[in-house]
Amino acid sequence: MTEILRANATTIQKAWELLKNGEVVVIPTETVYGLWADATNDAAINKIFAAKGRPQDNPLIVHVDRKTSIDHYATVTYDLEKKLIEQLMPGPLTIILPKKDSISKAATAWLDSVGVRIPDHITAQQCIRASWTAIAAPSANISWKPSPTSASMAHRDMNNKVPLIINGGNCVWWIESTVVKVVSETEILILRPGMITKEDIKDIVGEDIIVQYSSKHQEQSPGTRYTHYAPSGKVQIINALHKKTIEELLSQGHNIWLIATKEFLSKHKNIINHFTNPQTPQDDKPATLQPITTFPWWSHLKLTECAQSLYNLYHKCDDLHMSIILIENLPEKGIGLAIMNRVKKSTKE
Numbered sequence: 001m002t003e004i005l006r007a008n009a010t011t012i013q014k015a016w017e018l019l020k021n022g023e024v025v026v027i028p029t030e031t032v033y034g035l036w037a038d039a040t041n042d043a044a045i046n047k048i049f050a051a052k053g054r055p056q057d058n059p060l061i062v063h064v065d066r067k068t069s070i071d072h073y074a075t076v077t078y079d080l081e082k083k084l085i086e087q088l089m090p091g092p093l094t095i096i097l098p099k100k101d102s103i104s105k106a107a108t109a110w111l112d113s114v115g116v117r118i119p120d121h122i123t124a125q126q127c128i129r130a131s132w133t134a135i136a137a138p139s140a141n142i143s144w145k146p147s148p149t150s151a152s153m154a155h156r157d158m159n160n161k162v163p164l165i166i167n168g169g170n171c172v173w174w175i176e177s178t179v180v181k182v183v184s185e186t187e188i189l190i191l192r193p194g195m196i197t198k199e200d201i202k203d204i205v206g207e208d209i210i211v212q213y214s215s216k217h218q219e220q221s222p223g224t225r226y227t228h229y230a231p232s233g234k235v236q237i238i239n240a241l242h243k244k245t246i247e248e249l250l251s252q253g254h255n256i257w258l259i260a261t262k263e264f265l266s267k268h269k270n271i272i273n274h275f276t277n278p279q280t281p282q283d284d285k286p287a288t289l290q291p292i293t294t295f296p297w298w299s300h301l302k303l304t305e306c307a308q309s310l311y312n313l314y315h316k317c318d319d320l321h322m323s324i325i326l327i328e329n330l331p332e333k334g335i336g337l338a339i340m341n342r343v344k345k346s347t348k349e
Contacts, residue, residue: 002155002162003165004152005165006167007166007168007169011164012123012126012127012130012166014164015127015130015131016127016131019127019131019133019135020038022037022044022047023037023044023047023162023163023164024037024044024047024048024162025164025165026140026154026162026166027123027137027166028123028151028166028168028169029063029119029120029137029171030124030171030172031119031171031174031176031177032148032149032175032311033149033150033154034135034137035137035138035139036063036127036136036137038133039063039103039104039134041104042106045104048060048138052142053143053144055143055226056109057109058109058222058225059107059108059219059222060107060136060137060222061116061222062103062116063119063124063136063137064116064134064135065128066118067085069134070116070118072100073100073114074114074116075099076097078182078184078185079185080182080205081095081097081182083205084182084188084201088200088201088204090119090120091196092117092120092176092177092178093180093194093196094178094179094180094192094221095117095179095181096113096114096115096191096217096221097114097115097116098113099112102134107136109219111220115220123168139176140157140165141156141157142157143228144229145157145231146310146346147175147229147311148311149174151167153312173194173195173307173308174307174309174312175194175308175311175339176192176222176223177196178190178193178195178196179221179224180201181221186208186210187210188209188212189213189217190213190214191220191224192222192223193213193337193341194338195307197334197335198213198334198337223345228342228346229310229314229343229345230346230347231318231346232317233317233318233321233322233324234324235327235343236325236326236347237340237347238328238329239328240268241264241271241326246275254324255292255320255323255324256292256293256323256325257292257322257324258295259295259328260295260297260328261297261328265294272292276294297327297328303330303335306335306339307335307338310342
């Protein structure tokens, strides 16, 4: 059985001993819970891929505890890389750098590059510091499923696969790091969007620097290929709600979860009310699950909260055995782009 233990000095020591002996443990970061192993140990890295069912050509992100540690595992070439490291680390940013031989080739999918980041989470930093090594850590879930943002969510997929899960509470950002690659002294590519946006980076590097989302070099970043983040039900992205579409889905026996902003729900309230007849729960019985269940996905004015709720909602959809999840198509700008990146990756298309 997998132990779930509260984060403290004793459990951090236990995690260190397991990591030192080539085991894999689950530890929280500010983004999601990670499946941790010694990034210099090939056998330990292979345990990550086995536990997740992860394709071997999907590289892992390597975590270090401080900026001065990066030079032990990767080469910083450009002044822009130094600026990003100085201004945005620790935090939810991963930077692709030329790797050094100390990092397991299996961790980087046998590429010459490695994604490096410094987690902004006290438990994560303490565990890395205690381990005296870099840590390879993808999200602690089966490879195609939603990422875990709590210890209990990680336990669903990793129970009996790892000896220890450290419970450090809920994550702060609830979505994976932004992945960037500096390709020249004047250009930065964003390979995977995240909570650090293009606009955030531009504010730091200045208007003279090109910062753009790109499909180039995506093999160097996790989360850019294959289906990811997906609940068991089928995810469909919608721009509007149509009565005929709902009727067709219901006639096929589907139960439907609608994830949308308050603005969207207000706009389509007549259609929603037509299919939703709330019942008052009795003291000893829950309310009857309706054919279409709505969840107000906050607001266009609160996209950070939208991002923070996504994986939790996906897990709830699985708990309720929802067969269809309709999700409003949010504007792909800033954090909205990161949200829709994860949603599109979860559509299984």
